[in-house]
Amino acid sequence: MGEISSKACIAVDVMGSDRGAGAIIAGVCQALKENKGDIKIIAVGDEGEIKENLRLHGFYKDSRIEIHHASQVIEMSEKPIQAMRSKKDSSMMRAIDLAKIGAADAILSCGNTGALMAAGTIKLRTMAGIERPALGAVIPRDGKNFILVDVGANPDPRPTNMLDNAILGANYARVAGIVEEGKMPKVGLLSNGTEDGKGNMLTQNAHILLNNSKNVVNYAGLIEGFQVFQGDCDVIICDGFTGNVLLKTLEGIMKMLKGMLKEELTSNILRKFGALLSMGAFQGVKNRLPVEKFSGAPLLGLNKLIVKGHGSSDKAQVAGALGIAIKCVRRRLNESIEKDLAKIQLEAEKKKAVESETRNENE
Amino acid sequence: MGEISSKACIAVDVMGSDRGAGAIIAGVCQALKENKGDIKIIAVGDEGEIKENLRLHGFYKDSRIEIHHASQVIEMSEKPIQAMRSKKDSSMMRAIDLAKIGAADAILSCGNTGALMAAGTIKLRTMAGIERPALGAVIPRDGKNFILVDVGANPDPRPTNMLDNAILGANYARVAGIVEEGKMPKVGLLSNGTEDGKGNMLTQNAHILLNNSKNVVNYAGLIEGFQVFQGDCDVIICDGFTGNVLLKTLEGIMKMLKGMLKEELTSNILRKFGALLSMGAFQGVKNRLPVEKFSGAPLLGLNKLIVKGHGSSDKAQVAGALGIAIKCVRRRLNESIEKDLAKIQLEAEKKKAVESETRNENE
Numbered sequence: 001m002g003e004i005s006s007k008a009c010i011a012v013d014v015m016g017s018d019r020g021a022g023a024i025i026a027g028v029c030q031a032l033k034e035n036k037g038d039i040k041i042i043a044v045g046d047e048g049e050i051k052e053n054l055r056l057h058g059f060y061k062d063s064r065i066e067i068h069h070a071s072q073v074i075e076m077s078e079k080p081i082q083a084m085r086s087k088k089d090s091s092m093m094r095a096i097d098l099a100k101i102g103a104a105d106a107i108l109s110c111g112n113t114g115a116l117m118a119a120g121t122i123k124l125r126t127m128a129g130i131e132r133p134a135l136g137a138v139i140p141r142d143g144k145n146f147i148l149v150d151v152g153a154n155p156d157p158r159p160t161n162m163l164d165n166a167i168l169g170a171n172y173a174r175v176a177g178i179v180e181e182g183k184m185p186k187v188g189l190l191s192n193g194t195e196d197g198k199g200n201m202l203t204q205n206a207h208i209l210l211n212n213s214k215n216v217v218n219y220a221g222l223i224e225g226f227q228v229f230q231g232d233c234d235v236i237i238c239d240g241f242t243g244n245v246l247l248k249t250l251e252g253i254m255k256m257l258k259g260m261l262k263e264e265l266t267s268n269i270l271r272k273f274g275a276l277l278s279m280g281a282f283q284g285v286k287n288r289l290p291v292e293k294f295s296g297a298p299l300l301g302l303n304k305l306i307v308k309g310h311g312s313s314d315k316a317q318v319a320g321a322l323g324i325a326i327k328c329v330r331r332r333l334n335e336s337i338e339k340d341l342a343k344i345q346l347e348a349e350k351k352k353a354v355e356s357e358t359r360n361e362n363e
Numbered sequence: 364m365g366e367i368s369s370k371a372c373i374a375v376d377v378m379g380s381d382r383g384a385g386a387i388i389a390g391v392c393q394a395l396k397e398n399k400g401d402i403k404i405i406a407v408g409d410e411g412e413i414k415e416n417l418r419l420h421g422f423y424k425d426s427r428i429e430i431h432h433a434s435q436v437i438e439m440s441e442k443p444i445q446a447m448r449s450k451k452d453s454s455m456m457r458a459i460d461l462a463k464i465g466a467a468d469a470i471l472s473c474g475n476t477g478a479l480m481a482a483g484t485i486k487l488r489t490m491a492g493i494e495r496p497a498l499g500a501v502i503p504r505d506g507k508n509f510i511l512v513d514v515g516a517n518p519d520p521r522p523t524n525m526l527d528n529a530i531l532g533a534n535y536a537r538v539a540g541i542v543e544e545g546k547m548p549k550v551g552l553l554s555n556g557t558e559d560g561k562g563n564m565l566t567q568n569a570h571i572l573l574n575n576s577k578n579v580v581n582y583a584g585l586i587e588g589f590q591v592f593q594g595d596c597d598v599i600i601c602d603g604f605t606g607n608v609l610l611k612t613l614e615g616i617m618k619m620l621k622g623m624l625k626e627e628l629t630s631n632i633l634r635k636f637g638a639l640l641s642m643g644a645f646q647g648v649k650n651r652l653p654v655e656k657f658s659g660a661p662l663l664g665l666n667k668l669i670v671k672g673h674g675s676s677d678k679a680q681v682a683g684a685l686g687i688a689i690k691c692v693r694r695r696l697n698e699s700i701e702k703d704l705a706k707i708q709l710e711a712e713k714k715k716a717v718e719s720e721t722r723n724e725n726e
Contacts, residue, residue: 228616
């Protein structure tokens with residue numbers, strides 16, 4: 001898929017992350033080096049801090065960066081709705097406001113997830129046809145990355161929300177380059193087994209809906225946990241509870257394994273020497289699981305895209321997340337979602353018309 | 364915890380696994396070498412095959428093994444209820460029958476999970492006070508293994524089922540040696556965040572119940588995915604859908620990582636040499652995650668214990684699973700669960716009495 005539109009303006013919440021303005025501005029500058037063309041970044045936050053950091057990276061006079069001052073910061077520990085109400089002049093709220101009034105096409109924030117999702121949903125509203133937004137995450141898998149939706153926006157979805165997740169995820173997969181241009185991403189529904197009658201009630205009902213929507217979604221059916229990394233689905237959908245638990249547990253086990261391997265490989269001189277000789281192998285594994293490139297999870301289904309970066313994002317991760325936001329805007333993610341929703345709507349209307357006709361004939 | 368009772372009689376379904384009678388009998392013989400004392404194994408299945416395999420391992424005349432012939436085998440692909448009804452003389456059904464009539468204390472099967480759970484629940488019934496059984500799995504974690512309950516028995520539990528899972532899991536943790544003798548296992552409830560209001564409806568309601576049952580369960584509160592491998596809970600409880608997805612996905616990612624590392628380490632002569640020198644490190648990581656020892660998942664909460672082994676279990680895994688069954692019987696797992704259930708019951712009655720008194724006073 002080519003870049004349909006070259007213009008992209010992203011409002012960046014500079015203040016609310018764990019590492020503060022320094023890491024975010026470093027990432028913004030990195031992204032501007034990596035992404036060419038007509039890009040505008042509105043850096044939202046403390047003007048002094050932003051200027052200082054821009055100077056540090058030699059981007060002080062870059063015309064692609066605009067500063068929008070905000071006097072407050074929402075902390076990680078604050079309660080979402082309360083923070084949203086009491087900190088109207090926070091970098092996060094101001095960034096969302098800029099998207100709301102049309103001054104920005106999308107938002108990047110590495111701040112308080114709850115506040116971002118709540119304020120984003122309330123201020124930007126869901127797209128027509130979408131009841132609840134969903135968080136999508138690109139997960140590295142050897143050979144072929146995949147997208148997991150929802151990783152935490154909606155822990156108690158209804159079956160129709162799961163169909164929406166499939167549409168949102170498939171369109172994001174196209175835009176993020178998970179599938180080749182023109183291809184329909186293969187969508188699997190995560191379950192506790194693939195046999196008939198397996199799954200919880202939600203999964204069973206979503207399975208029926210998805211089977212009836214194959215003209216819009218390339219639905220591959222139920223998949224079980226083994227198939228997440230051993231299979232070839234481009235998009236894996238699940239409720240936001242399971243997705244969140246899964247994503248965070250996977251991060252945890254990767255961290256544990258990395259730590260253990262490092263400890264063991266450095267525990268004596270022989271092992272250290274061996275590790276040095278086979279260093280390329282460890283780098284090879286790392287290269288086959290490119291995590292940094294996909295460190296932003298977009299909140300899909302709102303009228304303007306919000307990309308949520310990890311709270312502890314470093315320069316590379318911020319640049320990666322910003323790259324995702326730019327890609328989604330340029331490739332018109334939301335327009336593409338709207339088209340699929342229109343198809344689903346049309347299908348539903350046709351079905352209704354046939355039913356009503358049948359009813360009239362029977363009367 | 365010492366061995367309270369030394370006697371244990373386990374009925375083993377020899378036929379229904381992926382690898383057939385050979386692997387199961389090999390595992391049985393291995394377990395008899397590893398576990399001393401008064402053990403009896405009833406090998407249930409084709410008499411000829413069992414005898415042949417026992418001869419192979421030099422256990423043909425071992426008085427600890429008894430053969431119970433069964434003429435049928437339930438295949439992995441069969442539908443549970445149908446298989447249960449049509450194959451009354453299958454090794455699995457006969458093994459369950461032996462436990463039902465009191466001829467065996469517990470059952471080990473590596474066969475069709477659905478059939479085992481359905482027949483086990485119907486024939487053996489849940490313990491008084493338990494509505495639904497739960498599958499527990501010991502998961503290796505560096506430093507301190509933990510138990511995940513439920514990994515698939517009940518995909519749509521009610522909040523009270525989650526409290527039962529906590530009791531079942533904590534008692535299993537004590538018996539399996541996850542905690543030191545006399546210690547209360549630390550129980551965490553898996554959620555999509557630990558802040559107030561996080562979790563799906565089920566988790567939120569289970570959280571309230573667990574908070575009110577701290578005299579029976581050492582409840583540590585909500586934990587999120589990061590804490591599964593980075594934290595120190597001895598027992599992690601969740602619904603059977605999430606648990607099953609999580610367990611299988613973890614197995615999948617471990618398999619992927621192992622495969623990738625092997626490929627990379629053998630891709631050229633230098634790396635191969637390096638890997639040879641640091642071989643001890645890889646063995647070290649493996650030793651810190653002892654998978655084989657815990658390859659059986661008990662179906663907890665039935666009147667007789669059923670241990671489910673992996674369908675593809677090899678000798679070591681069968682021996683490990685059988686070791687778990689023996690341990691649970693000897694350490695009187697079900698008696699210990701009953702005591703906790705009685706405490707919960709007593710607490711509920713007290714509460715009711717106080718409420719009724721208050722009502723009478725107010726009238």
